[in-house]
Amino acid sequence: MATKPVSHRSLLGKVRDRIDDFAASTPARFAIIIFTALVLVFTLLLGLPISNRTGDFTPLADAFFTAVSTICVTGLVTVDMANYWSPFGHAVIFIGVEIGAVGVLTLASILGLVISRRLGLRAKLMAVGDSNPLRVRRGAVAEGQAVRLGEIGGLLVTVAVSMLIIELVIALLLFPRVLSETNDFLDALWVSSSFAVMSFTNTGFVLVPNGIAPYATDVWFLSIIMISVFLGAVGFPVFFVLARNLRRPKRWSLHVKLTLVTTVILFVLGTLAFFALEFNNPRTFGSLDFGQRALQSSFLSMMTRSGGFSTFDIAELNNSSLLVGDMLMFVGGGSASTAGGIKVTTLAILFLAAFAEARGTDSMEAFDRRIPSDVLRVSVSVVLWGATTVATATILVLQLTDASLDHVLFDVISAFGTSGLSTGLTQNAPDSAQYVLAITMFMGRVGTVTLAAALAASTRRQLFRRAEERPIVG
Amino acid sequence: MATKPVSHRSLLGKVRDRIDDFAASTPARFAIIIFTALVLVFTLLLGLPISNRTGDFTPLADAFFTAVSTICVTGLVTVDMANYWSPFGHAVIFIGVEIGAVGVLTLASILGLVISRRLGLRAKLMAVGDSNPLRVRRGAVAEGQAVRLGEIGGLLVTVAVSMLIIELVIALLLFPRVLSETNDFLDALWVSSSFAVMSFTNTGFVLVPNGIAPYATDVWFLSIIMISVFLGAVGFPVFFVLARNLRRPKRWSLHVKLTLVTTVILFVLGTLAFFALEFNNPRTFGSLDFGQRALQSSFLSMMTRSGGFSTFDIAELNNSSLLVGDMLMFVGGGSASTAGGIKVTTLAILFLAAFAEARGTDSMEAFDRRIPSDVLRVSVSVVLWGATTVATATILVLQLTDASLDHVLFDVISAFGTSGLSTGLTQNAPDSAQYVLAITMFMGRVGTVTLAAALAASTRRQLFRRAEERPIVG
Numbered sequence: 001m002a003t004k005p006v007s008h009r010s011l012l013g014k015v016r017d018r019i020d021d022f023a024a025s026t027p028a029r030f031a032i033i034i035f036t037a038l039v040l041v042f043t044l045l046l047g048l049p050i051s052n053r054t055g056d057f058t059p060l061a062d063a064f065f066t067a068v069s070t071i072c073v074t075g076l077v078t079v080d081m082a083n084y085w086s087p088f089g090h091a092v093i094f095i096g097v098e099i100g101a102v103g104v105l106t107l108a109s110i111l112g113l114v115i116s117r118r119l120g121l122r123a124k125l126m127a128v129g130d131s132n133p134l135r136v137r138r139g140a141v142a143e144g145q146a147v148r149l150g151e152i153g154g155l156l157v158t159v160a161v162s163m164l165i166i167e168l169v170i171a172l173l174l175f176p177r178v179l180s181e182t183n184d185f186l187d188a189l190w191v192s193s194s195f196a197v198m199s200f201t202n203t204g205f206v207l208v209p210n211g212i213a214p215y216a217t218d219v220w221f222l223s224i225i226m227i228s229v230f231l232g233a234v235g236f237p238v239f240f241v242l243a244r245n246l247r248r249p250k251r252w253s254l255h256v257k258l259t260l261v262t263t264v265i266l267f268v269l270g271t272l273a274f275f276a277l278e279f280n281n282p283r284t285f286g287s288l289d290f291g292q293r294a295l296q297s298s299f300l301s302m303m304t305r306s307g308g309f310s311t312f313d314i315a316e317l318n319n320s321s322l323l324v325g326d327m328l329m330f331v332g333g334g335s336a337s338t339a340g341g342i343k344v345t346t347l348a349i350l351f352l353a354a355f356a357e358a359r360g361t362d363s364m365e366a367f368d369r370r371i372p373s374d375v376l377r378v379s380v381s382v383v384l385w386g387a388t389t390v391a392t393a394t395i396l397v398l399q400l401t402d403a404s405l406d407h408v409l410f411d412v413i414s415a416f417g418t419s420g421l422s423t424g425l426t427q428n429a430p431d432s433a434q435y436v437l438a439i440t441m442f443m444g445r446v447g448t449v450t451l452a453a454a455l456a457a458s459t460r461r462q463l464f465r466r467a468e469e470r471p472i473v474g
Numbered sequence: 475m476a477t478k479p480v481s482h483r484s485l486l487g488k489v490r491d492r493i494d495d496f497a498a499s500t501p502a503r504f505a506i507i508i509f510t511a512l513v514l515v516f517t518l519l520l521g522l523p524i525s526n527r528t529g530d531f532t533p534l535a536d537a538f539f540t541a542v543s544t545i546c547v548t549g550l551v552t553v554d555m556a557n558y559w560s561p562f563g564h565a566v567i568f569i570g571v572e573i574g575a576v577g578v579l580t581l582a583s584i585l586g587l588v589i590s591r592r593l594g595l596r597a598k599l600m601a602v603g604d605s606n607p608l609r610v611r612r613g614a615v616a617e618g619q620a621v622r623l624g625e626i627g628g629l630l631v632t633v634a635v636s637m638l639i640i641e642l643v644i645a646l647l648l649f650p651r652v653l654s655e656t657n658d659f660l661d662a663l664w665v666s667s668s669f670a671v672m673s674f675t676n677t678g679f680v681l682v683p684n685g686i687a688p689y690a691t692d693v694w695f696l697s698i699i700m701i702s703v704f705l706g707a708v709g710f711p712v713f714f715v716l717a718r719n720l721r722r723p724k725r726w727s728l729h730v731k732l733t734l735v736t737t738v739i740l741f742v743l744g745t746l747a748f749f750a751l752e753f754n755n756p757r758t759f760g761s762l763d764f765g766q767r768a769l770q771s772s773f774l775s776m777m778t779r780s781g782g783f784s785t786f787d788i789a790e791l792n793n794s795s796l797l798v799g800d801m802l803m804f805v806g807g808g809s810a811s812t813a814g815g816i817k818v819t820t821l822a823i824l825f826l827a828a829f830a831e832a833r834g835t836d837s838m839e840a841f842d843r844r845i846p847s848d849v850l851r852v853s854v855s856v857v858l859w860g861a862t863t864v865a866t867a868t869i870l871v872l873q874l875t876d877a878s879l880d881h882v883l884f885d886v887i888s889a890f891g892t893s894g895l896s897t898g899l900t901q902n903a904p905d906s907a908q909y910v911l912a913i914t915m916f917m918g919r920v921g922t923v924t925l926a927a928a929l930a931a932s933t934r935r936q937l938f939r940r941a942e943e944r945p946i947v948g
């Protein structure tokens with residue numbers, strides 16, 4: 001992955017050098033500009049009459065909101081996604097989600113893993129999933145090159161190809177079940193591929209008229225969706241390790257172990273909480289049999305990680321369950337993933353700090369590794385950023401809608417954590433509140449990743465004490 | 475403050491030695507036992523027919539809740555405090571609040587400042603407010619004695635006498651205004667002294683029939699109450715420094731500066747937020763003139779610190795203002811004070827950590843002092859404790875009452891932060907939810923203080939780098 005020496009002095013080469021320099025010197029700003037540009041392009045595309053089923057221009061608020069929700073793979077909607085857009089509009093959204101997902105994965109990987117350490121891109125990404133923690137350190141010491149666009153291009157291809165392959169597999173697994181439902185080959189192809197893309201990218205848009213309703217109690221369909229969301233939500237570094245070393249846990253890095261353990265704990269706690277709190281609620285799944293209640297609880301728990309699909313009306317959940325959902329969505333998924341939130345490792349670090357303090361040890365430790373203390377400071381920063389964003393947006397939306405905190409907090413955290421689950425508040429809110437939610441989605445998606453990266457980039461070298469490893473936070 | 479050598483071997487002496495040893499070896503458990511005992515005694519006293527205006531036994535739920543609210547100086551109620559209790563009951567509550575306040579101040583001081591460092595009690599308490607930060611360090615190195623009951627007695631007396639003096643001054647300042655309202659010397663004495671005690675101890679019980687209503691727009695009365703709440707809420711170490719070195723800020727310690735600056739920032743932000751959010755709400759103070767709106771906003775902001783008085787029905791606040799109140803009450807007041815919450819310095823430490831990370835400096839710094847990194851771990855632990863307690867209680871109360879998150883979260887955080895402001899939910903909730911709230915009050919009061927102390931007690935000695943100072947958190 002060595003950088004190519006720039007020998008040609010063509011105009012194109014100079015432009016490319018300029019972009020290179022800008023991307024390398026202020027990576028966080030570079031990310032923000034790219035995402036803003038994507039949002040503007042897709043707002044324009046979705047605003048065109050050709051994207052709208054009626055053939056009219058789409059109102060700015062709806063076009064803008066849908067564009068942000070698409071590029072940020074959030075899944076919140078202000079219109080009925082299946083019936084509002086034309087086939088062209090659906091294609092734009094479909095492609096937008098893929099671009100958004102690749103963009104998020106690439107940028108998160110670049111920002112979180114690479115620019116902060118000035119390493120070769122793919123080498124570094126692999127190294128995080130590697131068994132030898134010293135390799136990360138050695139790399140950081142030995143190499144010193146800046147990130148070039150050529151490398152970013154290489155990473156983009158790797159990410160995109162991996163993503164398309166797994167989406168294809170998911171679609172193939174869903175296809176037989178969908179075909180038996182629709183009895184129409186082309187329709188089944190569209191339904192299964194749209195669910196595959198919307199689940200693995202953790203978006204949660206429902207682009208087909210009947211939505212998830214025909215499969216709302218189907219064990220196979222829901223399980224595949226859950227696995228797809230899980231794989232998308234654990235994050236690219238973890239996903240790579242699972243793909244290559246699934247049966248060799250000894251080769252898993254600290255980051256992989258922390259992500260998986262925390263994700264599983266949150267999944268189990270969420271499932272138990274939803275199961276218990278909705279036990280007597282016939283409006284959701286309280287009237288179903290034991291097995292179905294377990295399935296529905298676990299599906300909902302996984303969707304807060306941030307899949308965004310729901311098998312029933314979220315607004316019918318008890319207020320207690322909504323709050324549990326708030327907490328789970330705020331945490332979100334894994335770092336460098338299409339999931340949002342403050343990320344599971346960030347939460348883990350906070351608890352590890354509390355455990356260290358309770359045990360009276362000098363530093364945070366997990367899986368026989370010491371975690372440097374600056375990771376805690378980054379985690380605290382990310383949590384403060386998240387809490388401040390959510391609090392500000394919630395206060396504004398409460399004031400703009402006069403709705404209850406139950407629904408406002410749920411939809412705001414869903415926007416921040418790019419979960420996409422909704423009580424219906426977003427769709428019924430006035431334009432002003434929808435703009436606040438759109439900005440919250442952007443802050444949650446781009447802000448959290450760039451904040452963590454910007455902070456990580458300012459990290460000082462630590463003195464060597466024990467074998468040290470750096471989980472990604474934010 | 476040298477410990478007396480134990481030469482006599484009488485039975486009383488042995489018992490005292492046993493208690494000494496227990497208090498010194500497991501101070502956190504000692505605190506929990508004392509508070510539990512106080513709650514049980516006051517539950518019994520308030521349950522007696524003589525305490526009840528009707529002459530009947532008071533139901534257990536109400537007696538227990540009022541006892542917890544009294545001993546924890548919280549101020550939440552399940553009954554109309556002015557009319558439910560007999561004069562004897564009022565006297566019990568009055569004395570209970572004083573005992574609770576002295577107990578909280580003493581225990582917080584002992585646990586937070588002394589036992590963790592094994593210092594002479596009053597010497598250490600003064601030292602925290604001292605200009606010379608090295609004195610704290612020198613003390614920690616030079617002295618090594620355990621805490622004896624004799625010392626605790628000395629501190630109790632110091633705290634109680636200081637408290638009574640300031641309460642007397644507050645009562646005298648309120649008296650003329652109250653007398654001009656009631657035209658009854660004895661009644662005015664009772665009203666002004668009850669408001670003085672209930673404000674300085676940050677309790678917020680209203681023991682008089684008309685409550686605060688006759689003074690709801692009175693600048694003098696409300697200002698004195700605000701100052702009284704402020705003095706009680708900044709905490710004993712800060713209060714001492716202000717009393718002795720008010721005009722010499724150079725002699726203020728880091729803890730004093732952090733507490734005052736954070737308290738002022740929260741007060742100003744809260745005032746601005748309430749002013750803006752209630753601007754068009756005639757049900758609270760939106761219909762009053764500019765000056766009154768400023769007064770009412772600032773009064774409400776200060777009461778979340780955790781005074782607990784309100785000049786209007788809290789349930790009439792916009793949902794956005796309720797959320798602002800939630801956030802302010804969760805933070806609460808100063809360490810080693812009668813205020814509750816996670817404490818202002820805990821919040822300050824989190825932000826200082828984020829600033830340090832953003833600036834790329836190796837450690838947290840404030841007012842030219844470096845703050846050791848274990849303080850951040852204690853802060854994170856306290857916040858996790860608070861968030862977990864509030865989340866659990868909120869989920870339970872939501873499930874038990876079917877009320878909205880707006881009101882449930884407000885009353886739960888009011889209980890945890892011992893603020894005492896209420897939307898009315900507590901009074902109307904079923905017994906089961908009232909028990910949950912009572913336990914939340916206890917967790918917020920005793921749990922937060924003992925947790926921080928227990929963690930601080932396990933702190934390792936830091937290597938000396940720069941002049942170091944240790945603010946109290948939790």
Ligand SMILES: [K+]
Nearest residue numbers: 202308419420
């Ligand atoms: K989503």
Ligand SMILES: [K+]
Nearest residue numbers: 676677893894
């Ligand atoms: K109070």
